[in-house]
Amino acid sequence: MHHFLKALVSAVALCAVTGLSPAAAVTLNLHNGGDATSLDPQRVSGDWENRIVGDIFEGLVTEDAKARPIPGMARDWTISDDGLTYTFNLKEGIKWSDGEPVKASDFVFAFKRLMDPEQAAQYAYLQYPIKNAEAINTGKMDDLDALGVKAIDDRTVEITLERPTPYYLSALLHYTAYPLPEHVLKEKGDAWVQIGNIVTNGPYRPVEWVPGSHVLTEKNPEWSDPESLDIDGVKFFTLEDQSAALRRYRAGEFDILTGFPTDQYKWLQENRPGEARVEPFAGLYYYVLNTSRPPLDKADVRKALSMAVYREIIGPNVLGTGELPAFSWVPPGIGNYESGPAYVEWKDMAYPQRVEEAKRLLAEAGHGPDNPLKLTLSYNTDDNHKRIAVAVAAMWKPLGVDVELTNAETKVHYANLRQGTFEVGRAGWLADYDDPTNFLDLLKSGIEMNYGRWTNPEYDALLNKAAEMQNLEERAATLVKAETIALEDSAAIPIYYYVSRNVVSPQISGFEDNIKDIHRTRWLAKTE
Amino acid sequence: MIAFAVRRLLTTIPVLLIAITACFFILRLAPGGPFDQERALPPEVMANLRAYYHLDDPLIYQYLRYLGRLVQFDLGPSFVTKDFSVARQIAIGLPYTLILGGAAFLVAVVGGVAAGIYGALYQNRIPDYGIAGIVMIGLVVPNFLIAPILQLVFGVELGWLPVGGWGNGSPYYLTLPVIVLALPHVARISRLMRGSMIETLNANFIKTARAKGIGRRRIILRHALRPALTPVVSYLGPAAGYLLTGSIVVEQIFGIPGIGRYFINAALNRDYGMVLGTVIFYMALIVLLNLLVDLAYAWLDPKVRTR
């Protein structure tokens, strides 16, 4: 109770201070969407949290203005000829925000903590390319020291991989690869992450966090080059209601919106030309089909459903922000995949023809107006998901498919997908790292995220074969083959490739559109 | 009076317990769990997480453990906002909710009583109809509709007031959210006040006072106000409850932290501990406010006191 009172008093005091910052300081007011769940990079999972932790921490490599990898904490690195060993040399004079040096051991500590099953880090699997990581994280191996991350000396980190992984550098950009201040965690335990205790190594450090309102950061004076930062601090606002956020933007209260209601796009284009930025985003919006139960265990039924989705009108008409129709599983523009992606063979067929073909396929499978195919389509509650589901249900109706729509909260929806209690379900995937396997792995047998339980031994074999390949071109060709198999068998229904929807005030410069939609504050500038 | 208060508080304990129990089991029976998310977790990680928060124990143990901790004033950890315990998060959010709710309460009472008196004095004349019109808007237009309209008019188009945020809690920032929150209650209170004021003004003792030549202002303030307030006061208990819980929408639209927002997010995220914590706080607050209202009622109406 005592703690409680203390917290109450400090909270009241905090209210009084909120909003008072030095007049000269340039604060970026960023609409961040959801509420951060943690500032601990190993305990977060959302892109809104990435915006915060990516500003306050810095990994071995980091992103430039276009989100391409550049040296971060590491000055340079070498990769062994077999592609298995990465040796990173840390920069001179790098420090935590409390003035302690950032040491190689901080990285080793962080990776071990990430893989420690007791910590239950949600995104640990992104670093599974590291030797023994998966075995340790899943409890098959007890010895944390067997993890393939070593500190050769204070300035050298050596990472050994399970097998050559061509995209590993881009996986190191991910927040699961950030170092942690070992000295602070040892001293404070789980409380290390609270404001007042937390110590970071990125360009900014957090100074205030009011759940449900905002996280405030300021320049980290111990960071290697604080003078280069134009923006003195960022206020990451929590506001789930995008319409309300847009109103605040229009009143000048926000500088950047990280999302806006699609209905407002036309208005923005007409009244605020150039401020709304709709750009390709490495992600796929798709419908997963439960292939473990009839009727969707039949490839022809799945194919008919997929063909009858009139993707070309979804972006321009249903959503209104011009998302591009998806006829492949891997979105175009993904790295290490220059020869891909593979497309469905009926991609260029005119829509009426596609419908005819779909009707024929369904009729062969015994479904038609007399014997309608009954399906439920589940989606998580959201206005855009709803619109697409309604449109798709209407597109399937002429085939003699009766669709029952059910929506549920995000938690319930994904619980249903995981347990396989659905027929057609909405899902989406945003790339974690720049490689086609990030998408293709979703259809592998026995993968938790393969909600539709689609299995194909040949597909699995091709992916496993590609995993051992060193030659990138051969690897890409093998992956294209796998993707083709998945598309021919209509493993799922790709619908559109995601776009990022930002609104950027003309006062902000340095905001470079990129396919990952990552815009670190250090590259931005704001003119008053 | 004190004995009355203590007895009232004691009788609410079993009710609180029932409500906590209902809440606990409703949440657990609801589909989905705190760790279901867009990216499914590997089963091993899921198992670790559930073990970490003791979610793999039999439900009844979890329930007893929760109660055991509750009597020590420990509300436990938040499953979703991991950096804050439930108590700490509520401590952060509570001042916002109380300030917002308190300000709206004042506005509702002062505005409602004033409008009610005014309407009674100008009964069936233009000011009365004008007030009745505003009252009707406040009653039938949902607050999630009024809020965006006010934001657009006063924040975006006219630029007089901030569209959202807390600022430093100054009236400048509070005006719009408080209006949205208070409006329906201004409406109800003014209706109650108008009716009872008309009734009181027709009472014999007022007629006597008027016959004695006492001024109108003095009659209203010194003689009619107190008896006329009685029905208003009896409405204040429920009103306080509505205002506290009604802030859910207002906090959401104006981006104000507060336990209403924490509650709704926790319910959607299946953050079991946080939901229970906020419900307990809400109920404790409402019980307390009702008690205060009862005491005020006793002060206003001697008949109740002697009962």
Place this chain on the structure above:
Amino acid sequence: MSMTLDKRAALQRFIPDAGDGPAGAPRSLTSDAMRRFRSNRVAMVSLFVLCFIIAAAIVGPWFIPYDYETPDWSAFTSPPSFETGHYFGTDQNGRDLLARTLHGTRVSLLVALIATVVSVCVGVLYGATAGYLGGRVDSTMMRFVDVMYALPYILFVILLMVMFGRNVVLLFAAIGLLEWLTMARIVRGQTLSLKHMEFVEAARAAGVSTFPIILRHIVPNLVGPVVIYATLTIPEIVVTESFLSYLSFGVQEPLTSLGTLISAGADVIGVADWLLFFPGGVLVTLLLAFAFVGDGLRDAFDPKDR
């Protein structure tokens, strides 16, 4: 959260005090009350409007060229137009807004009716039981009602919504379970005053058990309060439904409700105003009509005015 004032206050006059004499002959819809109601012009106009809206919601869909779920692929988010026959315009899925508004009104009223019926039934049973058993049980049961009044209603609505999120009928039946308190009080009062009346005693002496007698004699007495109660509760549930829709817990697509329509419309103010204007207009009219009819009925039936 009734329209005019707190429901409790509105129905207070229908709760006989325990000290009151026997209720006398069962009060039904007396011609007296009807006459009084008919002379209330505002209430009569409101009743007419109300009947019109209800009738339109029920039969309207048969008289318009579009249904509520089929998209018009040539008209996405198009404003009202006489040429295309979309008199209210279309929504973002190209569905006719007039059809959806009518349908939504129907659904909103239906769920409100479900919740009201459930709450009346529970209230009658609870109140009759408390009044019939009397003594300690009665005072405990009524104390429970007092405390329930103080509970944060909307919190429990949200918890129920989390639980029954997928089934609207169940959800509103459950909401009805939170709403019965006022009804229980009225019925308890009636039961208490009936219990000791001579004909009840006589029937009991003849071996008929008391409970059915009481129910049989209370129900006719309740017509007035129930009608008023319903005109206050239905709009209250309609408002609750729209609140839940704002929290995106509306009915399942392609079904719709007034709350779902206006919460979607609120997001497109300034871009597609018709999506807010038409359903919002219907909602406001409906609620106002209910409010005036409720007021009128209360005045007409007021037992203290007899």
